[in-house]
Amino acid sequence: MVQNDHAQNHFPSIKALQLTVYKDHTVIQRGYSWVNGQRRLLPVTLRSGSVKVHQSSLFSVVDTSFGLHVKYDWFYYILVSLPKSCSDMCGNNHGNKDDDLRIPEGATAVDEAAFTWSWRRVLD
Structure with missing residues (x-):
């Protein structure tokens, strides 16, 4: 913040x-x-x-x-x-919003909340 x-x-x-x-x-x-x-x-x-x-x-x-x-x-x-392992946290900036919510395992999260929680486990 x-x-x-x-x-x-x-x-x-x-x-x-x-x-x-x-x-x-x-x-x-x-x-x-x-x-x-x-x-x-x-x-x-x-x-x-x-x-x-x-x-x-x-x-x-x-x-x-x-x-x-x-x-x-x-x-x-x-x-x-951020380290390379977190590169998908900010999307990939190629214009396709459908694949910007990548979780650490590589799949796409169903919503923003699932995306957030998936990365929290990695960084805690």
Whole structure:
């Protein structure tokens, strides 16, 4: 989840980045992080290294053991990279909506709810 903010220059900016990985809820906001409601200074390592939140140059970076990589510049830019095993989560962008709800096993889900639950099992 992304919270929008309006900075002094009146351009929209991103106030905070929120994500939940392995049941840990993390909020990153301009150099600070909160994990499960507790303020933490970077770097933060969770679940024996399965989730790492750290600063790299001008970015806050989240890396996970399953290949999720998120970069956030605290103002305007978020880059989300997923491993190849999750490539069907976003469809294949070839114009045919009938095959965009692929589940990890390769079949097409009957609806959005079934699609969501099929991927949740893989990422938990």
